[in-house]
Amino acid sequence: MELVIVGVIVALALGFAYTNGFHDAANAVATSISTHALTPRIAVGMAAVMNFVGALLGTQVAETIATSIVDLSGATVQQSLLVLLSALVGATAWNVLAWWFGMPTSSTHSLIGGLIGAGLAGGMTVYGPEIVDKVVLPTLVSPLVGFVGAYAAMIGVMWIFRDKPHAKVNRRFRVAQTASAAAMALGHGLQAAQKTMGVIWLALLTVGTVAPADGIPWWVKLSAATAMGVGTYVGGWRIMRTLGRRIIELDPARGFVAESVASLLLYVNALVLNAPVSTTHIITSAITGVGATRRLSAVRWGVARNIAVFWLLTAPVAGLLAAGVTWAVLLAVG
Structure with missing residues (x-):
């Protein structure tokens, strides 16, 4: 029975990676498409390949x-697996809703x-200090650094090419x-696909299929990378319009x-801080x-405000969805 649940978790995790790919494809290619630097299909194909490479x-x-x-x-073991399953269901449901x-x-x-909500609903504890250090603080600081860094870098570019x-x-x-x-897509793969790997690895550790010292099996890395690459190629056209055109009309320099500032931040968080930040x-x-x-008025702050609302809702709503699934499953199994 436990191995069957692990199989379901693997399938759900790869499904989550797939939705992550088409949901976050816009992160890497929306600006390049909106400025006509790349055609949509070439951009998405390139992003899919670089996502796959970055994941490894x-x-x-x-x-x-x-x-x-x-x-x-x-x-x-059964409770642990059910928590992981519920977390994936809640997270995937929110991904699809936001994409819609x-x-x-x-x-x-x-x-x-989803992991926090499912864990708490299952009567487990969460690593509070670690979450603050590796999730909350990077979450708060990275967007601020991204805004300030991109603003400063763009001022520098404008001055260098002023004449x-x-x-x-x-x-x-x-x-x-x-x-x-390409750098942005590589950083996205480095960040996003690893989250799927982490859930599958945790499930394998729970049932004792692998030992912590063994590290993450290669089949887990390859399957997660492939699922995300395929999802990226499918593309997230709804979100691309929001990032590429609705916030501000971008030119190639901007x-x-x-993309350069964002990709640099992704590499630092993944390789130096080991922090799972949001691309x-x-x-x-x-x-x-x-x-x-x-000028400040060039930014469509109404769109930015709507995006910020969804940002704030993401973790709580995914957590509540996962908690609801956990309670329902635990009730069903007695």
């Missing part, structure tokens, strides 16, 4: 998800919220956006700066930062 470059974020969110040590409304919310926070012909500058940055979009929050704040260099 590290495991630090996966280890944080598996060891620093919810404490399963005091529960039975075209809002670029965080798959990271939906999964973490250059506008059309020529745009052509050069349109080419450069190919590299910045698109390049936003959505970071790229959105960077886009807002470069947009503010025109």
